[in-house]
Amino acid sequence: MMDLSDYAMVEGHPKYKQAIKREHAIYTRAYDIRTPFVRDYTRLIFSQGYRRLKNKTQVFFAVDDDHVCTRLEHVNLVSSIANTIARELKLNTELTQAIATGHDIGHAPFGHGGERILKDISQHYHLEPFWHERNSLHFVDDIEVLEDDYHHFYNLDLTYAVRDGIIAHCGEMQQALITPRDEVIDLQKDFTRPGMFEPYTYEGCVVKMSDKIAYLARDIEDALRLHIIDHNEVNALRDELNSLGGYQFNAINNGSVVNYFIQDVIHHSSSAGIGLSEEAYRKMHIIMNFNYKHIYLIKRVDIHNNYVKLMMNSLFEFLYDYYQSPTFLEDLKDDRDQYHTLITHYLAHLEKHAQFPHIPRNPNYENKVIYDFEHDPQAITKSILDYLAGMTDTFLIKSFNELLSF
Template identity: 45%
Template structure:
């Protein structure tokens, strides 16, 4: 294999698009002694933000809080980082950029995985005719919701580079096409209206997009085998499918096997001229596995009770919070309910103080220099604040709040 074959199109200061790649929405504050690059700075900001920390308690596919070895969202983003690093390093691309995109790409995921996302999307569509999808929500988190503390103790938005922000909103891996190329247009990322509307702007973003798919398919099978979700018949079907690509015992069908096979195949078959691509045989296997996973894992009847449980939790929390809306003083309404729902009110009130615009928001500390994005004097603005607040929850915190809602003392 030829290594370094993408070096001349890497995101570095010799690339004619470099100024676009490193552009930030605002001037970045700096410390007196900077030793890190633009993308390393972004990586550090994402790594230290609270949304990244919460990924460790968010479901990937299986809600298994009592099982230490079932994949969570934080493990997934680190798998994506590992795969994309291997590919980017081999091809001569910018590994600092791919790392930053990878660990930030799922920051806007709802609690309880894609089921939580579907429920919140339904709420937004019904209540304010809006839209909700986790790729755009991840961009919203890094642009408007997550903050870091500057040298003066002020809370500032992350203010990431364009290339990292673009890779986050463009990472959708639910695609079947081969030969992925970056787009040529420098666009306003906030104008993107649906998943997979545009290819990423950088080759590194394209690498993360493919690495996302490489990372989750095998890991989901590994978890399904661990939890004994698959029948003997389905395991035999899986073994036959994989044996046509490689000789392997079903006991060795794990995430490491898939990541290694797909990564090597991609590196062997990709070029600047033909794009990032798999061999036909490997692409067929990848799509077959994806189809297998949807039929036997993601739509498995064992998950039905989980889906109903999640819907009850999210709809209950939303229902309680939305009923606090008033055209007089929302903060007084919340304070009056503190005795009944102490944890919920304390947390949600802090959220509104930090992020909302309101004639009644007189409690905002002076060190909050982050964007105020919700006009909660309107029903639409308040509804969006409620949905985004729930989005930020971990599974564990959502369950804790739900228990508070149904508990009487």
């Protein structure tokens, strides 16, 4: 087992000063005992975006079953796996916990199907492509705010290392070795597609690997529970994995699969990066292929995606149509009673993040203005897209149902 303590992102590491850098200094309290990365972790779990993850899809949407994985449970699984690996490799577990906690905070409702629909909307309106890793960075940089001791709201202003780990976490990529990069980049401007750069820290690489491990068997367990696959198919997967030799699985479930990959990563990581053995890499590839064939790309997913597309497009167009009127703010306020859920919360979103001509902002909001309705012609499309991206599955369905009610 490799001791990577010399590479841990702690004081004395040559990258540490950059790793703890924030865009703006955050307030301090007397006798605060938290390190910079622990402060990031607590700022994330106090945020509204983190709370909403409990009602966002991981794979299976709007399921009336408390035991099916949600986005919040997935985040907690990634955090647990990453912390175990980081602890055994003598890396900074505070950093891995903060990155893991924030890595999916900007994920779309309805999982990757919702992500593709928002990507289509953004491209149709000539915005930058939507992808959840970048949107998670956008949320922690621009959207999420916290209230201070004087009822003023500020952006999270997380450290560079945590922000970097969030946008660089892309878990869909198949890699046997993840090696941290050395260069400092502008995360908002230089990162233009998923997986374009590796994380800046070994801890970020651990989270990226842990994201892959976390969903492999957990999605299989849910598919079994919902009768999408059966035990014969899972047993056939087990036999295929065991035919490769090496480690032999007695069962394919979350505990056995997670334990196998954690042990493999711990024993095959080195100063070269966070890695898997050739055997484990091949087995991960086989499980991923099984999941795509039997779970992610089945016919029922198309039906689900069409339903979500109808809801998202309807809500987007409904709000966008208000902007065609020169008195669109007043029109929105006039219709609040009829569409209370959708419009009330959208207006609150604008109050927090927008600047309008001749309308002063609430002085309690000292966070960034990200929708400049005086100078940016795309302010309306950006504001609606962000609003939809932040919704939970249940809130989006409730808002859509308002449009159907008379």
